[in-house]
Amino acid sequence: MDDFNTEKYIEQRLQQAMAFLEPLQPGFIDILTSPKKSTVVNFPIQMDDQSVQVFRGFRVLHSHVNGPGKGGIRYSPNLTYAEIAALAALMTWKCALINVPFSGAKGGVCCDTKSLSDNELRHITRRFISELGDDIGPHTDIPAPDLYTNERTMGWIYDTYDVMHPGRNNRPVVTGKAIDLGGSLGRQLATGQGCLYATLRFIERIKPVGISSLKDRTVAIQGYGNVGSSVARLFQQEGAKIVGISDSQGGIYAENGLDLDALDEYKSKNRTVVGLAETMSITNEDLLELECDILIPAATSHQVTSENADRVKASMVIEAGNAPVTPSANQVLSEKGIIVLPDILMNAGGVTVSYYEWVQNIENQQWSLAEVNQKLNNKMIKATDAVIDKWLSLNENLPLRQEDDNAPQAVDLHTAALVVALNRLLSTIEERGIWP
Ligand code: NAD
Numbered sequence: 001m002d003d004f005n006t007e008k009y010i011e012q013r014l015q016q017a018m019a020f021l022e023p024l025q026p027g028f029i030d031i032l033t034s035p036k037k038s039t040v041v042n043f044p045i046q047m048d049d050q051s052v053q054v055f056r057g058f059r060v061l062h063s064h065v066n067g068p069g070k071g072g073i074r075y076s077p078n079l080t081y082a083e084i085a086a087l088a089a090l091m092t093w094k095c096a097l098i099n100v101p102f103s104g105a106k107g108g109v110c111c112d113t114k115s116l117s118d119n120e121l122r123h124i125t126r127r128f129i130s131e132l133g134d135d136i137g138p139h140t141d142i143p144a145p146d147l148y149t150n151e152r153t154m155g156w157i158y159d160t161y162d163v164m165h166p167g168r169n170n171r172p173v174v175t176g177k178a179i180d181l182g183g184s185l186g187r188q189l190a191t192g193q194g195c196l197y198a199t200l201r202f203i204e205r206i207k208p209v210g211i212s213s214l215k216d217r218t219v220a221i222q223g224y225g226n227v228g229s230s231v232a233r234l235f236q237q238e239g240a241k242i243v244g245i246s247d248s249q250g251g252i253y254a255e256n257g258l259d260l261d262a263l264d265e266y267k268s269k270n271r272t273v274v275g276l277a278e279t280m281s282i283t284n285e286d287l288l289e290l291e292c293d294i295l296i297p298a299a300t301s302h303q304v305t306s307e308n309a310d311r312v313k314a315s316m317v318i319e320a321g322n323a324p325v326t327p328s329a330n331q332v333l334s335e336k337g338i339i340v341l342p343d344i345l346m347n348a349g350g351v352t353v354s355y356y357e358w359v360q361n362i363e364n365q366q367w368s369l370a371e372v373n374q375k376l377n378n379k380m381i382k383a384t385d386a387v388i389d390k391w392l393s394l395n396e397n398l399p400l401r402q403e404d405d406n407a408p409q410a411v412d413l414h415t416a417a418l419v420v421a422l423n424r425l426l427s428t429i430e431e432r433g434i435w436p
Helices: 006-018 028-033 081-098 116-136 152-162 190-206 226-237 260-270 285-287 327-335 348-362 370-397 415-434
Strands: 039-046 052-061 070-077 103-109 141-145 218-222 241-247 250-253 279-284 294-297 316-318 339-342
Touching: 006 081, 006 327, 006 415, 028 081, 028 327, 028 415, 039 081, 039 116, 052 081, 052 116, 052 141, 070 081, 070 152, 070 348, 081 327, 081 348, 081 370, 081 415, 103 116, 103 141, 116 152, 141 348, 152 241, 190 226, 190 339, 190 348, 190 370, 218 285, 218 348, 226 241, 226 260, 226 294, 241 260, 241 285, 250 285, 260 415, 339 415, 348 370, 370 415
Parallel strands: 070 103, 070 141, 218 241, 218 294, 294 316, 316 339
Antiparallel strands: 039 052, 052 103, 241 250, 250 279
């Protein structure tokens, strides 16, 4: 099956979940498959060498069913509208599953941050946000960081929007800001922290074979940006041994575990993890196939596919990035007894603390780190329990499968998570009613 396509990925995931949804009013599911509003802009930027380049940007508001749109802005040279629209749908599912009052959105600009100066990046960000105009706003659509954007980018977004809308509190227009601009304590590590809380709950409740805690478990992480680096730190603090890490340049391996302080220092000087002393260089493909207990893809989509799933050796795969495991790869892994913990739950800590930042901005409050993490832990545990309960009940109710019949296979955790999210969304649509 060719599944190397984010748009198709969304379709396949929906198909899998639809078999288990409460009976639907015809047409309802179409509301959740059609993006509510899409904006495509092309804009010129004068580069440092005075040449002029045109950049393309997208913002897709997938839904308004559950509240304002919420979703990251990513910078990447090969972005497409279809990919952004699919990722916006994923955000709608994620917000419903974690139960924050937002719907999904996503945006981005086609550009290669590695070849741009800070000045050019600032110009691109400001111009993009001015082109979006009132497509974003504190109560309509609220961006956040994503691939190759960070709190500095969010600061420029806030400042641009604030200049365009003077005289009111505009801090809630964007989350993932620096603390001085109204960012929340705990937002920087939130995606990793949420991933850790959910992982610990899964281990406690489903007791995966060979993994009774994180202590001494070997972990390989693909991607060493915001999500990958925070997951590495937090899992190591729980006693896990991080044996492999990669970034876009390649990977490194150390049988006895990596020294993360040395790695951070090396990466900030060399802009890659590759070449750190006392490590063996490996490729990104090798990293996914490492002999380890837990594999955590925390970079781009479609990394474990039907082509390489058979060579994954970990006992558990945690989707910390968005859509790193394709549905067909998920099936191969499940058949091998490898548990896949689904992205819409495992990286929902980011949007959860973004929601806390938004609330603090509206109320002009600053919560303590302990308060943020306590609230985050409660949310992650509640959502994880909902997924596990649904997964257990769906599998209990499956007809017994004979060797050669077409009865459905065991339901995976991804499908269970999506069923929880879609049932919530569909009942919200029903209760709101179709306007007019
Ligand atoms: P980031 O830009 O901070 O880091 C991305 C990392 O991935 C970098 O180390 C980069 O070198 C690496 N990378 C890129 N392409 C790669 C490849 N082909 N192989 C290996 N490594 C590669 O991005 P991030 O914010 O850490 O986001 C990572 C993933 O998590 C994305 O899928 C994003 O959508 C998702 N996510 C992020 C957040 C958040 O709060 N930042 C929240 C939820 C989900």
